Amino acid sequence: MGRVPVRRFAADHAGSGRRALRVTLVAAAGFYLFRYGLDRPVAATYALFAAVAVGGLAKIPGTGRQRAATVLRLLPVCWLLVVVGTYLSVRTWSAVAGMLAVGFALAFAAVGGPRLAGAVPGLQLLYILPSFPPYAPETLGERLIGTTTGLALFIAVEALVFPEPGPPSYRRRAAHAARTAAHDATLLATPPYTLTGTGIRAAWDTSRSLRSLTVPEAERPAGPGVRDRALAHTGLATRTLLSRLAQLPAAPDGRPGPEATAVLRAVAGLATATATCLEAGPPPVASYEDLAAARARLSAVSGGPAEDPAPAPAPGFPPAVLRRHAAVLEIADATLAMAAAADLAVHGRHATVEIPRSRFWYARTWAPLLWWHRLRGHAGRRSVFFQNAARIALALTAARLVAGVDTLPHGFWATLATLTLTRTTMDETWHTIRLALAGTLAGALVTAGVLSLAGPHTAVYAVVLPLWMLFAFTVGPVKGVGWAQGLFTVLVALVFAQLSVPTWRLAEVRMLDVLVGSAIGAVFGLLAWPRGAHDELRRAAAELLRRAAEIVVATGASVGAGGAVLAAPTGQPGHRSLQRAVVLAESAYAQFQSEPTPFGGAARGAAPRTVDWQATLMAGHHTLWGSERLLTPPLPGLGPAAAESVGALGDRVAGRMLLVSAALDPGADTPAGRIPLFDPALKGSAAEPPGAPRLYYATVSWLESLMTDLTRIARGGTGPPGQGRRER
Incomplete structure (x- = not known):
């Protein structure tokens, strides 16, 4: 074993050991306080399982303080779950109905972001525990006291014991990226007006640091609120800005022109001010106005639309x-969007920078409506969040029904097994179940031996429990599901042996319940979307490109007609459809990252291994942003020749999008295959009209950027460093 694996092995055990010690302290303290100090076995049970729920079963990302803050905010939800579960356990049918409704609601709440998604399994356990007999509403007070004590101890221990240094926040990452953009813009505004290869690579590396896969889950701006949406918008605009700076065409004859140079200097100033704002500084209002004015001057000089409704005619550049002017104006637009989004992310609804309502529709929207937008966007069978919620809710409901009808002893364990062993793909579920059953069998044998030897001597179990708990929570997460299930089998036996008279048959019951729960999980894993996000990602990406192709054609027609043909502006159905397609594709892509293929190979029906999914998502974003920017009124007419050229180029790009879409779509008439490779250059595909205005070149620049995205979708396509490799 080399040094790196040894260090990683030691780091994994060290991190797991710290978490295990915290959970053990909380669970043991709560359990022993109520079981032996106050003689309240019900409260003892709930105190222990509350700690296990949020500390062991839940996977809340972040540092201890971040996890403590998350649990503190969820305290009212935990109380509600215990109350509802207690009163619905009166009859099997009410418990089953409650399991279906609550199980789906909790699982679907994962749309709220990584922290809430990580807490969902623990919340499910807090509802499952009281939803089983005995029906004892008179013990509700003890249940709530035990739950509250366990959660309060967890919050305190997580915040105070073994404090962890937090990773750089997304705001800090975005601020660093904005300063990199400012540096690049400064270089492009001073002789020799170009970036070196090292500078271009640094820009792409900085851009990649804002990708969700490189950001710890707890720091990702994935929530539905205004600040999270704005911070995600900031990251996207900053990545676009860095990309445009790296691809800026060289100035003809080395003379960039005073207006373009002034815009780049203003870009550098606003990027610096944006970084300061993200570091809790003042809003970048003055720099924003400077860039807006410089952009208007360049737009007027080059003959494009500006704030002045009657811009000056093109002086024959x-x-x-004109191509460079168009590219510089795109850089300015990305910088303005970045600054507005950053101010909104830092100051919320108190932001002072002028906010374009078309792009920042959420800025003045009430928080419950933002949640409603998020929930409605995923309320369909094509959303992986909906699929996961439906799968786990149906499986938990079936487990509760079987436990109630067959009166399984400790049927709670069967439902818990269903919750912990059901995965998003059938292959992964089956692999997990096999390991879990083997581990449970080994744990049952150990349990039977311990119970037979110790008999009714409760003191033995009381002494062994915290030691075993520390061992189980340290080794289980590192060794995998088989070890975790086996160690947990012994753990629950040590707990219940202190609550009632133990017999060796407790091990038999545990094995039976895990077998029943595993079977139910396997059945629903087979029946409900057994391939997880693999096919859904292909389908969502194909739909995204189809919607993008429609907008490309419509935008080209509207630009060519001078705005006479409305190309589905922001808020119209065309753009809303593409926005929803982007959201569904991003969620499917996020789940795809978390679904390991068995034995390192490709899962059955897996998405083609030649796809760069990040480029697919960026194509959707670039389509939306470019269309909105080009359709900003007033739109000067292009003339017949330029309009015909724009239409031909738009049709070509849309056709390439449809070809890639057909190759991705698993439901297409033709089988999905290798993504076609294209030449990203549009030169020669349509005659370049003489004397075309700047708007023509802005449109061509946008279409060329989309062609670049399409070439990166295929593995081995052209692009910046690292873009030729497949990125899961």
Whole structure:
């Protein structure tokens, strides 16, 4: 074993050991306080399982203080779950109905972001525990006291014991990226007006640091609130800005022109001010106004739309200059969007930077409505969040029904097994169940031996429990599900042996319940979306590109007609459909990352291994942003020749999108295959009209950026460093 694996092995055990010690302290303190100090076995049970729920079963990302803050906010929800579960356990049918409704609601709440998604399994356990007999509403007070004590101890211990240094926040990452953009813009505004290869690579590396996969889960801005949405918007705009700076065409004859240089200097100033704002500084209002004014001057000089409804005519710039002007104006637009989003992310509804309502529709929206938008966007069978919620709710309901009808002893364990062993793909579920059953069998044999030897001597179990708990919570997460199930089998036996007279048959019951729960999990894993996000990602990406192709064609027609043909502006159905397609594709992609293929190979029906999914998502974002920018009124007419050229180029890009979409779609008439490779250059595909205005070149620049995205979708396509490799 080399040094790196040894260090990683030691780090894994060290981190797991710290978490295990915290959970053990909380669970043991609560259990012994109520069981032996106050003689309240019900409260003891709930104190222990509350700690196990949020500390062991839940996977809340972040540092101890972040986990403590998350649990503190969820305290009212935990109380409600215990109350509802207690009163619905009166009859099997009410318990089953409650399990279906509550199980789905909790699982679907994962749309609220990584922290809430990580807490969901623990919340499920807090509802499952009181939903089983005995029906004893008179013990509700003890149940709530035990639950509250366990959660309160957990919050205190997580916040105070073994404090962990937090990773850089997303705001800090975005601030660093904004400063990198400011540095690049400064270089492009001073002789020799270009970036070196090292600078371009640094820009792409910085851009990649804002990708969700490189950001710890707890720091990802994935919530539905205004600040989270704005921070995600900031990251996207910053990545776009860095990309545009790295791809800025060289100035003809080395003379960039005073107006373009002024815009780049203003870009550098606003990027610096944005970084300061993200570091809890003042809003970048003055720098924002400076760039807006510089952009308007360049737009007027090059003959494009500006704030002035009657811009000056183009003074006959050569095409190379107009192309650079168009690219510089795109850089300015991305910088303005970045600054507005950053101010909104830091100051919320108190932001002072001018906010374009078309892009920042959520800025003045009431928080419950933002939640409603998020929930409604995923309320369909094509959403992986909906699929996961339906799968786990149906499985838990079936487990509760079987436990109630067959009166399984300790049927709670069967439902818990269903919760912990059901995965998003059938292959992964089956692999997990096999390991879990083997581990449970080994744990049952150990349990039977311990119970037979110790008999009714409760003191033995009381002494062994905290030691075993520390061992189980340290080794289980590192060794995998088989070890975890086996160690947990012994753990629950040590707990229940202190609550009632123990017999060796407790091990038999535990084995039976895990077998029943595993079987139910396997059945629903087979029947309900057994391939997880693999096919759904292909389908969502194909739909995204189809919607994007429609908008490309419509935008080209509207630009060519000078705005006479409305190309589905922001808020119209075309853009809303693409926005929803992007959301569904992003959620499917996020789940796809978490689904390991068995034995390192490709899962059955897996998405083609030649796809760069990140480029697919960026194509959707770039389609939306470019269309909105080009359709900002007023739109000067292009003339017949330029309009025909734009239409031809738009049709070509849309056609390439549809070809890639057909290759991705698993439900297409033709089988999905390798993504076609394209030449990203549009030169020669349509005649370049003489004397075309700047708007023509802005449209061509946008279409070329989309073609670049399409070439990166295929593995081995052209692009910046690292883009030719497949990125899961």
